[in-house]
Structure formats: C-alpha cells, structure tokens
Amino acid sequence: xxxxxxxxxxxxxxxxxxxxxxxxxxxxxxxxxxxxxxxxxxxxxxxxxxxxxxxxxxxxxxxxxxxxxxxxxxxxxxxxxxxxxxxxxxxxxxxxxxxxxxxxxxxxxxxxxxxxxxxxxxxxxxxxxxxxxxxxxxxxxxxxxxxxxxxxxxxxxxxxxxx
Numbered sequence: 344x345x346x347x348x349x350x351x352x353x354x355x356x357x358x359x360x361x362x363x364x365x366x367x368x369x370x371x372x373x374x375x376x377x378x379x380x381x382x383x384x385x386x387x388x389x390x391x392x393x394x395x396x397x398x399x400x401x402x403x404x405x406x407x408x409x410x411x412x413x414x415x416x417x418x419x420x421x422x423x424x425x426x427x428x429x430x431x432x433x434x435x436x437x438x439x440x441x442x443x444x445x446x447x448x449x450x451x452x453x454x455x456x457x458x459x460x461x462x463x464x465x466x467x468x469x470x471x472x473x474x475x476x477x478x479x480x481x482x483x484x485x486x487x488x489x490x491x492x493x494x495x496x497x498x499x500x501x502x503x504x505x506x
Contacts, residue, residue, distance in 0.1 A: 347456040351447040354458035358474070359439060367435035374431045378419050380409050442501055446482055449505040455480055481506045 384390050384406065393402040410416035418430060450458070459477050474482045482505050489500040 348447050348451055351450055351455065351458050352443055354461065355443045355446055358458075358461045359443065363435065363439045366439070367432050370431045370435050371428050374415075374419065374427050375424065377410050377415065378424070378427065381406060381416070381419060384409055438501075442484065442503070445501065445503045446484075446505070449503055450476060450480065450482070453480060453505045476505075 390402065390405075393400060393405060396402070407413050407416050410419055419427060422430065455477060461474060461476050471484055471486050474484070476482055482503065485502045485504075487500050487502060
C-alpha cells in the first residue's frame, strides 16, 4: 500500500508541477504587491491622519486590510524581500503537497493503485478544477473559505472529490 500511494503521489506531482510553479510565482507577485501597497500607504496623508488617532484608532486595521490580515502584515514587515519570497514558495509547496497527498489517499480508497494517465479537463486557476485520472476517475478540486471570527480564523479549505 505504501508503494502504491508513493507511486500515485509521484504521478500527481508530475501532473501538477507546471501549475504549482505558476501558483508559487503568482503568490510571490501577490506578496510583493502587498508590500508595495503597505509602503505606499505609509507614505500617504491618510496614514499620517490615522497615526494621530493612535495605533488602534484606524492605522493598524487599515494596514492589516491592505496586507490581507494581521499575520500577513507581520510576515511582510518582519522579513526582507528574499525572506518573503522564500516564505511564499514554502507556503505554496506545503499547500501543493497537502493537496497531492489528499488526492492520492482518496484515489487509493477508490481502488486506484497506479496513475497510468492524467489529463486536465478544466482548471479555473491552476489549482481549482477537474482532472481525469486513468480515463475513468474524475478528481474535482474546490477551494472554499471556512471559519470565522467566533469559531476560528478564516482560512482556505481544499475539498477533493473522486468519482
């Protein structure tokens, strides 16, 4: 069983390699865009006005909104551009690895022990989409937002269906 799942993972990694590289590159571009937007905001008059009201009088909430959240703001302000790029690459790789392992596990449960062929039937952004495995297994990947302020922080959740 361990050999079967390793074989499936290796095949899926090959299938998703090009898309994963594009997503990683896109993530780095997004992060650098957020860093530039933060710097631009800090140079604006609005930032100066909000600073007079105190840190939580609107300055930090505005910065967090620009960055995409408190955690992203910390990452963007506490790292060099090289560190940010490395973080984003590692983050993208971890997401891809988790997705691939989830698909492999579901394929194994569906009775697929080896990926002989795989094609992209449809993809929205290189990650969400429909993929055909061995000509008869349809893998659907969807990304949704889950969580919330009173339960847990909002996060992306990857849903994988194998038919």
